[in-house]
Amino acid sequence: MKKLSARRRHPLAALVVLLFALAVTGGLYAAFSPSEAKADDSSAQSLAIEEGKKLYAVGCATCHGTGGQGTSDGPSLVGVGSAAVDFQVGTGRMPAQQPGAQVPKKKKIYSDAEIEQLAAYIASLGAGPVTPTKSQYSPDGADVAKGGELFRTNCAQCHNFGGKGGALTNGKYAPALDGVSPKHLYEAMQTGPQNMPSFPDTVMPEKNKQDIIAYLDTVNSDKSKSPGGLELGGLGPVSEGLFGWIFGMGAMIVLTIWVAARTAKAKKS
Amino acid sequence: MSSHEISEAEEKLPEARGAESAVRPVDDPFADPGLPPHEHRKQDIDERAAKRSERTVALLFTVSMVATIAFIAAYVAIPVDRYIYVFPIGHISALNFALGVTLGIALFTIGAGAVHWARTLMSDEEIADERHPIEASPEVKSKVLEEFHTGAKESGFGRRKLARNTLFGALALVPLSGIVLLRDLGPLPGTKLRHTKWARGKRLMNYNTMQPLRPEDISVGSLTFAMPEGMSEDQHDFQTEIAKAALMLVRLQPENIKDKRELDWSHEGIVAFSKICTHVGCPINLYEQQTHHVLCPCHQSTFDLSDGGRVIFGPAGHALPQLRIRANDQGYLEAMGDFPEPVGPAYWERG
Secondary structure: OHHHHHOOOOOOHHHHHHHHHHHHHHHHHHHHHHHHHHHHHHHHHHHHHHHHHHHHHHHOHHHHOOOOOOEOOEOOOOOOHHHHHHHHHHOOOOOOOOOOOOOOOOOOOOOHHHHHHHHHHHHHHOOOOOOOOHHHHOOOOOOHHHHHHHHHHHOHHHHOOOOOOEEOOOOOEEOOOOOOOHHHHHHHHHHOOOOOOEOOOOOOOHHHHHHHHHHHHHHOOOOOOEOOOOOHHHOOHHHHHHHHHHHHHHHHHHHHHHHHHOOOEOOOO | OOHHHHHHHHHOOOHHHHHHHHHHHHHOOOOOOOOOOOOOEHHHHOHHHHHHHHHHHHHHHHHHHHHHHHHHHHHHHOOOOOEEEEOOOEEEEHHHHHHHHHHHHHHHHHHHHHHHHHHHOOOOOOOOOOOOOOOOOHHHHHHHHHHHHHHHHHHOOOOOHHHHHHHHHHHHHHHHHHHHHHHHHOOOOOOOOOOOOOOOOOEEEEOOOOOEOOHHHOOOOEEEEEEEOOOOOOOOOHHHHHHHHOEEEEEOOHHHOOOHHHHHHOEOOEEEEEOEOOOOOOEOOEEEOOOOEEEOOOOOOEEEOOOOOEEEEOOOOOOOOEEOEEEOOOOOEEEOOOOOOOOOOOOOOOO
């Protein structure tokens, strides 16, 4: 200390002090600035949650309760995760139009930004499946054949072999999967909307879900090929035969009656 | 009805009808009215119309010929893997579409041409053909009967009773040889319908990944399919065995399980049920996670998985068999034995 004190009047002392002060200030700034950025981030998140809470209070709280705890009219949303919100609101199922056996898909009411805010709020209520990213649900490079196998094991019982849907009990039904986006397919498998069971990653890994999406993309999209055309939902030869009998033969009978009813006589009576 | 309306209706009747009805009731109400007078077609009167009809028929047949040639050309020219877009049908195989359309036209125009020919050009004169009895004359009948009786007497069928009765015996026994051959349809089933590949200590393998399942993998509301450890699809009897051993796993909140045995046989609310319907053995896994019901797609039998797999609707005769499971000391789910009863449809010696 004595050494330092002795040199305090050195001509370069002022310069050293200045450099030292600059270094400390800069260091302090460097130490504090990232944490400030982090604070900004979390405030954006909490803003989204705040906005989502407002939207929730207006649009959802009537059935799902003011804190998402659920009422007799709607299930609890604690722990359903942002993926469930993105599916239900993104496909227009929620907000529901009326109570009933099943809430159908309809035109979506909230904008994508609003859905994100709602999802942020619901996700803040309890941990649950997170909205998947494109790399998770994109069917590019997935195994279509394996997807078909998985679809027949896990999904075909309700949604049918070609994803055309089918009836369940008491007015419930498995919807047709035509034109459902890969993201919503992924979210449905992950969260199990309404009466559909969920297929979480622990029993059906991400890769399997991509395979299933790739299979549906191949057999059940606008661009999927059908060798015979007009496949009547791919329900099999019994339904096709029944259709042939009723409508094909029916049309032939109508044609026969029409031919016989028109007289060939010169004098029409 | 006013007299004015009556007269108006009578005006529309054909002239002949009024005269007939005046006579008929008097002599015979069921008199044969005979055929109405023959009316000619345009083609019968006008040769040019007939020519036009002939040309129409010929055109239809020619179109058929052209369509048949187009069919052959399409078969030769269009590659099997080309797909085209046709508006209401979608993306369809070009070959199938071309073959269907050309063959359809070829067949339809033959039919249409034939119908048009028959209706406009072939004779349409009505002909009455009197019915006549179909029985033979009495002389023929008596001669045939007489010959039959003579033949029966000469054969000694009624007198030689030993020969007759042994013939009956031989004829009755011959079909038995056919029945015995049915034994070749396969070995008797034995007790194999009562057992599956499940046994004590066999781990539950995830059907999707073929990895052993842990309790924490299975969440409430999910549906998982499992097979016994040690089975793989390349085994020659895989299909036979999985048809009995297929298993579905769901997790319920333990307080939602109404049946005490089901609760005892579950592991932390995870219950394992046979996937084979007890009615006629369809795979049954249309699981509704909110009601805990599974529905069979074949005949709508519905089972309540929160109440011991009880049948709540449909033709199934008894509850779905449950597999008793637990977690072993490495934390994997394993079976504690086989199903307690035969899985699948009822059969006569079940139990």
